[in-house]
Amino acid sequence: MCFNALQRARRERLTVMSDPLATQSWPRLEALARARGGRHLTDLFANDDTRAQRYTATACGLTLDYAKQRIDDDTRMALLELFDEQGVAAAREAMFAGEPINTSEDRAVWHVALRAPDADPMYAPVHEVRQAMAAFAEEVRSGAWTGFDGQTITDVVNIGIGGSDLGPRFVCESLARHEIPRAHFVANVDPHDLDDTLAGLDPARTLVIVTSKSFGTAETLANARVARRWLIAAGASEADIARHFVAVSTNEDKVKAFGIERMFGFWDWVGGRYSLWSAVGLSIMVALGSERFAALLAGAHAMDQHFRDTPAADNLPVWLALTGIWNNNFLGLASHCVVPYAQRMANLPSFLQQLEMESNGKSVTREGAPTTVATVPTIWGSVGTNAQHAYFQMLHQGELAVDLDFILPLSAPEDAGGEREIERVANCLAQAEALMCGRDRQALRGELEAEGLSGQALEHRLAARQFAGNRPSNTLVMDALDAHHLGALIAAYEHKAFVQGMIWNINSFDQWGVELGKAMAGQLVKDLAADNTPSAHDGSTDRLLAQVRAHWGR
Numbered sequence: 001m002c003f004n005a006l007q008r009a010r011r012e013r014l015t016v017m018s019d020p021l022a023t024q025s026w027p028r029l030e031a032l033a034r035a036r037g038g039r040h041l042t043d044l045f046a047n048d049d050t051r052a053q054r055y056t057a058t059a060c061g062l063t064l065d066y067a068k069q070r071i072d073d074d075t076r077m078a079l080l081e082l083f084d085e086q087g088v089a090a091a092r093e094a095m096f097a098g099e100p101i102n103t104s105e106d107r108a109v110w111h112v113a114l115r116a117p118d119a120d121p122m123y124a125p126v127h128e129v130r131q132a133m134a135a136f137a138e139e140v141r142s143g144a145w146t147g148f149d150g151q152t153i154t155d156v157v158n159i160g161i162g163g164s165d166l167g168p169r170f171v172c173e174s175l176a177r178h179e180i181p182r183a184h185f186v187a188n189v190d191p192h193d194l195d196d197t198l199a200g201l202d203p204a205r206t207l208v209i210v211t212s213k214s215f216g217t218a219e220t221l222a223n224a225r226v227a228r229r230w231l232i233a234a235g236a237s238e239a240d241i242a243r244h245f246v247a248v249s250t251n252e253d254k255v256k257a258f259g260i261e262r263m264f265g266f267w268d269w270v271g272g273r274y275s276l277w278s279a280v281g282l283s284i285m286v287a288l289g290s291e292r293f294a295a296l297l298a299g300a301h302a303m304d305q306h307f308r309d310t311p312a313a314d315n316l317p318v319w320l321a322l323t324g325i326w327n328n329n330f331l332g333l334a335s336h337c338v339v340p341y342a343q344r345m346a347n348l349p350s351f352l353q354q355l356e357m358e359s360n361g362k363s364v365t366r367e368g369a370p371t372t373v374a375t376v377p378t379i380w381g382s383v384g385t386n387a388q389h390a391y392f393q394m395l396h397q398g399e400l401a402v403d404l405d406f407i408l409p410l411s412a413p414e415d416a417g418g419e420r421e422i423e424r425v426a427n428c429l430a431q432a433e434a435l436m437c438g439r440d441r442q443a444l445r446g447e448l449e450a451e452g453l454s455g456q457a458l459e460h461r462l463a464a465r466q467f468a469g470n471r472p473s474n475t476l477v478m479d480a481l482d483a484h485h486l487g488a489l490i491a492a493y494e495h496k497a498f499v500q501g502m503i504w505n506i507n508s509f510d511q512w513g514v515e516l517g518k519a520m521a522g523q524l525v526k527d528l529a530a531d532n533t534p535s536a537h538d539g540s541t542d543r544l545l546a547q548v549r550a551h552w553g554r
């Protein structure tokens with residue numbers, strides 16, 4: 001980032017609002033929501049032949065159709081004004097410049113530097129680590145790297161949790177095609193997670209990657225200790241551990257103290273939930289190869305450029321963010337459902353839960369005051385079409401109104417037009433259409449009359465079957481489910497979280513809320529030990545503690 005741009009970013013930031021309620025656009029949006037928010041989506045399409053074209057943003061092989069959102073041109077304009085008034089463009093420059101926008105930890109937020117191309121590095125050590133990762137991945141993949149008895153590696157187990165798990169897991173699941181080495185992911189400290197994974201593996205042919213930014217996360221270290229004992233029990237010597245264990249971390253001292261020789265490092269300015277592009281993606285590189293990892297980075301970088309350079313009115317991540325703000329803050333829809341119509345993307349909702357809810361689940365502003373507006377909604381979801389047969393009833397007819405993102409990757413040419421492919425695509429489009437249109441009362445009455453119903457029976461059926469629709473959704477089409485498009489998709493959601501955080505005036509890059517529970521777990525670990533006298537907790541926790549201790553005979 002050049003000096004002039006830095007200066008410009010700083011100057012512009014001086015002029016921006018921080019309290020969203022103090023903007024001119026916020027009350028205008030409230031008034032628009034009151035006056036027009038209830039208008040039916042089908043009315044918005046009536047007499048507007050170009051709505052579908054105009055309410056579409058495209059970038060990097062992704063198409064965001066937000067025409068099924070309850071917004072009109074005035075609302076769109078006011079949302080763009082809110083984006084301007086909250087100084088998101090200047091904040092974006094500050095992020096790209098590597099300024100310490102994570103104010104509570106005084107850190108830069110620079111994941112965009114992790115995907116800068118080789119020819120244009122933003123930070124040289126990123127490329128050094130990436131080269132070291134690629135060389136190591138190639139050794140493992142080619143068979144040059146062998147286990148303790150000289151055999152090649154067939155399985156890679158990533159042990160990590162949160163950002164050290166969800167991103168690489170989601171990418172590998174989305175892109176892996178039954179190749180060797182196979183990638184496995186263990187996050188849970190519940191013994192069944194690691195034990196069930198290891199049960200199917202040959203220790204002599206298994207590589208364990210212990211991934212932890214802090215290298216202090218209790219669950220990860222507990223699982224890593226068990227995996228190490230599993231190797232030793234299988235005949236590996238202490239010296240052999242180096243052939244089966246590598247670490248990914250920012251904390252070299254703790255890695256050494258744990259006894260792992262080979263570490264791939266990253267930096268404190270890489271947030272856990274934004275880290276899959278760093279050495280945290282080592283499992284991706286080993287499982288998929290450095291070329292596909294490069295394609296993932298290139299897709300994300302292309303989205304970075306689009307996000308940075310494209311006017312807000314045509315900016316895909318900006319519209320992901322603004323439609324969410326409109327639904328949550330102005331229409332009061334505090335529940336957001338994400339449904340990927342792709343089995344391999346089944347873990348997208350889990351990934352987005354951490355990305356958006358850990359980033360923006362805050363109630364304090366960047367200045368340390370209580371927030372003045374609602375922040376992140378509940379994010380949830382699961383894979384379609386399965387979801388249709390579980391909770392879509394509630395989405396169509398339940399009391400709680402929910403807005404959705406449908407994710408629709410288009411099939412590879414060889415799969416296009418197959419019976420199941422047609423079903424998959426048809427179901428995705430049908431659900432969005434049904435949520436929008438609902439079931440017209442008059443047409444339904446006609447159908448029921450044609451079935452021979454009348455009187456009370458007809459009225460009864462009519463009430464049960466009719467629904468109003470007007471449930472908003474985005475449809476995000478991916479031209480393909482490959483590394484490039486997946487990189488672009490993930491980066492788009494990262495930028496969505498950034499834009500929303502800036503508009504809500506919160507710091508999206510810390511996570512103090514999860515720390516207290518970790519500290520309390522540390523105390524409870526001691527309290528559960530056989531020979532310890534438990535410390536006092538609240539009455540409910542004391543009773544539960546006593547029940548568990550009694551069950552264990554303590």
Ligand SMILES: O=P(O)(O)OC[C@H]1O[C@](O)(CO)[C@@H](O)[C@@H]1O
Binds near residue numbers: 161162164273358
């Ligand atoms: O990579 P680490 O340091 O083990 O942390 C794992 C995860 O724990 C958290 O700190 C809190 O759950 C996440 O932000 C992070 O991704």
